[in-house]
Amino acid sequence: MNHNIPKVTLNDGHKIPLIGLGTVGTKGASGVHELLSAFEKGYRLIDTSTNYENEGTVGEAIRRSSIPREQFIISSKLPGAHHKHDEAIYMIQEQLYRIGLAYFDKYLIHWPNPKDGLYPEAWKALVHAQKYGLIRTIGVSNFLPEHLERIIDETGVVPATNQIELHPYFNQREQRQVHEELGIITESWSPFGRGKNDVFSDEVIKTIAETHKKTPAQVILRWNVQLGNIAIPKAGTEEHQEQNLQIFDFELSTDEMFQMNSLNKSDGRIDNQDPAEYHEYT
Numbered sequence: 256m257n258h259n260i261p262k263v264t265l266n267d268g269h270k271i272p273l274i275g276l277g278t279v280g281t282k283g284a285s286g287v288h289e290l291l292s293a294f295e296k297g298y299r300l301i302d303t304s305t306n307y308e309n310e311g312t313v314g315e316a317i318r319r320s321s322i323p324r325e326q327f328i329i330s331s332k333l334p335g336a337h338h339k340h341d342e343a344i345y346m347i348q349e350q351l352y353r354i355g356l357a358y359f360d361k362y363l364i365h366w367p368n369p370k371d372g373l374y375p376e377a378w379k380a381l382v383h384a385q386k387y388g389l390i391r392t393i394g395v396s397n398f399l400p401e402h403l404e405r406i407i408d409e410t411g412v413v414p415a416t417n418q419i420e421l422h423p424y425f426n427q428r429e430q431r432q433v434h435e436e437l438g439i440i441t442e443s444w445s446p447f448g449r450g451k452n453d454v455f456s457d458e459v460i461k462t463i464a465e466t467h468k469k470t471p472a473q474v475i476l477r478w479n480v481q482l483g484n485i486a487i488p489k490a491g492t493e494e495h496q497e498q499n500l501q502i503f504d505f506e507l508s509t510d511e512m513f514q515m516n517s518l519n520k521s522d523g524r525i526d527n528q529d530p531a532e533y534h535e536y537t
């Protein structure tokens with residue numbers, strides 16, 4: 256079934272689907288097969304990154320599909336070792352050569368790496384790369400409120416999206432509030448906690464799922480959408496790919512949203528990756 260996924264309009268006027276496809280572990284010939292299957296089901300927003308080592312796989316799937324280039328929203332990220340302005344521009348060009356595209360639809364700074372303090376310079380590079388036509392929409396990932404404030408102060412340019420860890424046990428309420436005030440759309444990475452935190456067997460989520468004759472995964476994605484987020488679940492199997500798009504035919508009540516929001520844990524991160532401390536040096 257080919258789903259027409261609803262879209263959200265970003266602060267720069269671009270529209271992107273509320274559900275995209277994560278690609279950690281999507282590699283090689285099997286990865287191309289998984290991507291082609293996802294395209295057939297209607298996925299158009301594809302989240303890749305240099306440190307997933309699969310920009311070539313994503314590019315190959317795009318070339319093999321019959322879907323026009325302009326229908327895709329291909330999103331990649333700037334690795335931590337390339338935050339200096341000119342290195343960032345060269346890196347974006349290199350990634351485009353690897354994926355075989357003329358531009359990225361969406362591009363993020365992967366992590367702020369605050370100890371290096373180069374993320375404002377990296378942000379200026381993204382602003383320039385957008386002007387050069389290498390990127391359509393620019394955003395960030397794993398940026399805390401202080402990182403957002405600094406790049407906005409230094410450039411006057413507000414990111415369109417901030418891709419952050421967000422799942423039922425770590426729902427990022429305060430961070431989402433900051434995004435709302437700034438006009439930034441929240442994009443949830445690891446919306447299922449990468450299957451590491453047993454979220455699918457949570458009794459509250461299972462009960463809500465039974466009420467709606469849906470799966471726990473579908474309830475989690477529906478909760479995300481009702482919070483106003485984009486989510487990018489990774490799904491390799493056709494069944495999961497299909498399921499994750501069948502979330503626009505039901506609605507969680509105010510009480511069910513409250514129950515989902517109450518599952519938050521202060522130490523709910525799956526891998527303890529606090530952006531204030533975590534450094535990514537691909």
Ligand SMILES: NC(=O)c1ccc[n+]([C@@H]2O[C@H](COP(=O)([O-])OP(=O)(O)OC[C@H]3O[C@@H](n4cnc5c(N)ncnc54)[C@H](OP(=O)(O)O)[C@@H]3O)[C@@H](O)[C@H]2O)c1
Pocket residue numbers: 276277278279302303365396397418419443444445446447448449450455470472473487488489490491492494495496498499
């Ligand atoms: N910006 C960042 O720093 C950052 C960090 C981490 C991840 N990300 C992005 O976010 C994406 C998603 O996160 P993730 O890959 O860590 O994990 P995830 O999406 O939370 O979970 C993926 C796991 O859930 C399973 N799954 C998918 N749909 C399911 C369903 N309907 N029912 C049951 N199980 C289901 C998948 O299995 P199958 O594959 O077998 O279907 C896979 O094992 C990544 O792939 C990546 O693109 C970004």
